Amino acid sequence: MTVFFSKACELGIQAVLYLSIKKQNVIVSADEISQELKVPKEFVSKILQKLTYHGITGSKKGKGGGFYLAKNPGNIRLIDIIEAIDGLDIFKSCVLGFPGCSNENPCPVHDKWGKLREEAYKMFSEETLSQLKEKTIQKILNL
Structure with missing residues (x-):
């Protein structure tokens, strides 16, 4: 588990x-996703339902049901998934949790964290699923 995102967010990104x-519009069962990612099916289903609510994935109920991307992979950025599950507070708040941390009243790591936070936000905002396809295939094959 990372320090940056919740376990749910990590799994949501992976799913x-x-x-x-x-292939586009192919329905994938929660069971298949859970087996491939080696996580509980119920956890996968719950997270993908949340992403369906936010319009990132879609779902089909019943026999042959499952989940699919609701948009073209070129139109989904990693930040969209992060925002739907964890929100964007990590990119706005003090990494040490100090209330009122600001440029005028900085915490001990404010300046360094600010630069990292901006770079991370930029990276997650620029990367689309299409851009990550080949690397994703390699990673999934090696799980």
Whole structure:
């Protein structure tokens, strides 16, 4: 687990990346995703339902049901997934949790964290699922 995002967010990113390497409009069961990512099916389903609510994934109920990308992979950025699950507070708040941390009243790591936070936000905002497809395929194959 990382310090940056919740476990749910990490899994949400992984699940959406997994869906992005499938052919467009292919419905993938939560069972398949959970087996491929080696996580509980119920956890996958709950997170993907949240992403469906936010319009990133879609779902089909019943026999042959599952999840699919609701948008073209070139139109989904990693920041969209992060915002839907964890929100964007990590990119706005003090990394040490000090209330009122600001440029005028900085915490001990304010300046360094500010630069890292900006770079991280920029990276997650620029990367689309399409741009990450080949690297995702390699990672999934090596799980």
